[in-house]
Amino acid sequence: MEPFDSTNTGTVRRARAAGFGLLLLAAAAFGPAAYGQNAVRGKMLYGPPVPAGWPITCGSSGCHDGFPTVRKNKIANGTNPTTTINAINKNTGGMGILQGFVTSTDAADIAAYIANPAAANGPSIAVSPASLTFSYTLAGSTSGPMSFTVTNGGAAALNLTSIATSGTNASEFRVGNTSTCAAGGSVSAGGNCRVDVVFAPTSSGAKSAAVTIVHNASGGTTTVALSGSAGAATPTISLSASTLSFATVPLGSTSAAQTVTLSNTGSAALNITALTAGGSNPGDFTRGGTCAAGGTVAAGANCTITYTFAPAALGARSANLTIASNNSGGNVTLTLTGSGVDNTPAVALSRTAIAFGNQQVGTTSAVQTVTVSNAGGGTLSVSGVAANNGAFATTGNCVGASLANGQSCTVNVSFAPTAAATVNGTLSITHNAAGSPASVALSGTGTTAPVPVVALSRAAVSFAGVTAVGQQSIAERLTLTNNGPGSVTLTSVTASPEFNIVAGATSACRAGQTLAQAASCSIDVSFAPAAAGARSGTLSIVSGGSPSTLTANLSGTGSAVAAANAAPNPTAVDFGPVRVGTSAAPRALTIADSGMTNLIVDNIVVDAPFRVVGGGSCGAPPFTLTPGANCTVMVAYQPDAAGMHQGSLQVMSNAPAPAVVTLSGQGQVTAAAVAGPTNVGFGGAGALGGTLLAALGLLAALAGRRRDPN
Ligand code: HEM
Known part of the structure; x- marks a missing residue:
């Protein structure tokens, strides 16, 4: 390591004395690692001869003598470097002349030499x-x-x-x-x-x-x-769906296949020990796919489970598949449902009565619809659609329709009274299934006076977000307006189950209420799901106006379990520039349970060169946070190479998704890092350091010449 010869180190020190602060910064960082407690260098500094740049040496015969073994002038006290520095600072015995020349590293190296002069001739480590x-x-x-x-x-x-x-x-x-x-x-x-x-x-x-x-x-x-x-390395099963629903399949038929993907999201291989069919009708469901008992799914890999459904009997059919494995969460169950239907067609109507309410003689009402569907198997053929009273007209796509199971057609009915009287009629739908014709009761009242037109402000209300089962969403408001002519009386204001009409507003629409022409009232509806998943319903207002029944579609999403949620703060940390081989001050991250159930954190995974260090309040995973509680994790950044580092910290928990914090930092190589211990790639460090130090020495020599009075 030729860069560390006495000439160069001496001139570096002079460079600092002459005010070359920048050069010092670059050179000083070599010192502690290379020289601390270095008796060889201590001997060189002790002298004689005088180290380059120093005005005088300790080894001068007037001071402590050429060999520390002589122990002249309390030199033995110099085995403590602080004593030497203090003596220089207090000008003990005239040593003040060395002020600004002897660094603490120099004093430590000299101390190593004073303590054991023989060490200057041996190795050091x-x-x-x-x-x-x-x-x-x-x-x-x-x-x-x-x-x-x-x-x-x-x-x-x-x-x-x-x-x-x-x-x-x-x-x-x-x-x-x-x-x-x-x-x-x-x-x-x-x-x-x-x-x-x-x-x-x-x-x-x-x-x-x-x-x-x-x-x-x-x-x-x-x-x-x-x-x-x-x-711990553990396998974890994640199924793409926990239920396969086959809807209705006619007896004697087999459904199309449906597939569930089994993914191993854990960190160790998943060994499937058994795939066991159970439940009420396991024989109705036939399994295929790549997942197999005795099979192995590598960490990060997946396999498939496919099923077809062939009902052996009418009505609801169900079974399940239990997947036994070394999954960290134990056995996993896939639920299978379907319904067997007869192989003969069956008619289902969306409604069995249509009430048109009041309609002025000589005018035609808005259209109301009936949906005709095949709830059975085979083919439902609709041969005729007719109303038995000329005040009711029908259109639609049902006449001549051939409907497979689940398919439907639509009949549109309108009312055009010719006299001021109540009209009752029947819509008959002729078909090839049992119970033909199917009938729908029709009614309406012809009036001489114009019928006021009523309107709702919204045709549909979709409740935002997810509402937990057993809880009630905030209300959404709709406005009903009577556009006239004349006043209108409300017969009923109702909503489907799971949607509540919130009472209380003074402007609320009520059954029995009469609205003057141009007047309006409001309806506040909230959502209270009784089950998980997509829920829908209808708001209905029946009145003496036109149309007699006003509707708005209502929809929302229910969540079965109030979920835990890992919420990190901040969600991104940038450590900025950090010298390679050193560690940035750790930053605190807060992990909070912002959900409604306990958050169980089972792992915190960090990409190198970022890492979790002690000092946070979270403790080692697994740990549990109650709803609303939080704790901190300390993250440090210790770049092992120059350049941008980007990574993440992931909080793995029972929350629906891992919480992710983005980490970034910039490793910087300086002169210090070139000599640094972990920069093993710098095979030519000596040569590079030597060049740099030679340059420093040249500058310092120039500075020394200017400054040196001798
Ligand atoms: C880096 C070089 C030197 C080192 C490591 C060194 C170290 C020491 C130490 C450890 C002491 C004892 C201080 C105490 O116990 O409080 C001391 C005292 C003394 N040093 Fe040095 N010294 C150095 C350079 C010099 C020089 C260049 C001179 C000559 C001008 C000198 C003259 C003295 C004298 C005369 C005393 C005795 C003072 C007394 O009796 O109280 N030293 N030195």
Whole structure:
């Protein structure tokens, strides 16, 4: 390591005395790792001769004499570097002349020499960094290598007798064979070598050990502490759907296949031990797909389960499939449902009566519809549609229609009274199934006076978000307006189950209420789901106006279980520029349960070179947060290479999705990092450092010439 010769280090110090602050910054960072406690350098500084740039040396015969063994003028007290610095600062014995020249590193190196002058002729050892902390690693896997550098700042070869892991979890850390330091090898005076270590935990938890190096330098042994945290590798089943619904299938027919994807979202292989059919009608459902009992699904991989449904009997049919495996959550069940229908057609009507209400003679009402569908098997053929009273007219696509199971057609009916009287009639739908013709009762009243026109402000209301079963959404308002002519009386205001008309508003529309022409009233509706999933219904207002029944479609989504929710804050952390090999101050992240049930955090996964460090209030996963509670996690950034680093921290929990915090930082290489311990890739560090220091020396020499009075 030729850059560290006495001439250069001396001139660097002079550069600082002359005010070259920037140069000092670059050079000073070499000091502690390379020189601390270095008796060889201490001897050089002690002198004689005078180190380059110093006005005088301790080794001068007028001061402490050429050999510290003489112990002149209390020099033995210099085994404590602070004593020397204090003596210089207090001008003890005229030592003030050295102020601004002797750094604390110099004093420490001199101290090493004073304490043991013989050490200046032997090897020395310095390791950097003094400890390695590995990123979170799954049990059964091996981390990437982390490295430390062994530097011999001494005057003789440093012999390495052994390099081995020791301590509590010694077997879970390994010294890699890519290391350039070797047991039985040696490091020449001024040279260095690198030790690569990997973390290979066999179980979860916090792990610690050390690398112990036995050598021939002072002390005989040097250790580097190792630590890392390991997580359990577990398989986790995620099904794309927990239920397959086959709706209606005629007896004797087989449905189209439906597929569920089984994904292993865990970190270990999933072994499926058994796929067991159960429930009421397992024989109606036939399984296919790639998932198999005895099969294995690798972490991150998936397999498929397909089913067809062939009902053996009429009515609701069901079964289930129990998937037994080493899934972290235990057995998983897939529910199968379907309905068997007769192979003969059956008519189903959407309504059996249409009341048109009041309609002025000579005018035609708005159309009202009846949906005709085939609720059976086979083919439903509709041969005729007719009303038995000329005041009612029909159109639509049912006449001549052939409907398979589940298909439908529509009959449109309108009312055009010819006299001021109540008219009752029947709509007859002729078909090939039992009970033909199907009939719908028709009624309407002809009036001489015009019928007031009523209107609703909204045709549909969709309740936003998800409402938990058993809870009530906030209300949505609709307005009913009587556009006239004349006043109108409301017969009823009703909503389907699960939708509530909220009483209370003074402007609320009420049954029996009469609205003057141009007057309006309001209807507030809220959503109270009785079950999970999409829910829908209808708001109906029956009045003496036209149309006699006003409707608005209502819809919302119910959630079965009040869910937990992991909410991190902030959701992104940028550490900014950080010198390679150093660690940025850890930042706190808050994890909160913003849901309605307990949040169980079972893992926090961070991408290297970011890592979770101690000091947060969350504790090690798994931990539980109650609704509304929160805790903090400390995240650190220790760039191992130059350039942008982007990663994430993921909170794995029972929340529907992992909470993700985006992490970023910028590793910066400076002169210090070139000499830094983990920059093993810089094979030419000596040459580069040498060039830099030569340049510094040149500048400093110029500065020294200007300043030096001699
Ligand atoms: C970096 C070089 C030097 C080192 C490490 C050093 C170290 C020390 C130490 C440790 C003491 C004892 C202080 C105490 O116990 O409080 C001391 C005292 C003394 N030093 Fe130095 N010294 C250095 C340079 C010099 C020089 C250049 C001179 C000559 C001008 C000098 C002259 C003295 C004298 C005369 C005393 C004794 C003062 C007394 O008896 O109280 N030292 N030095």
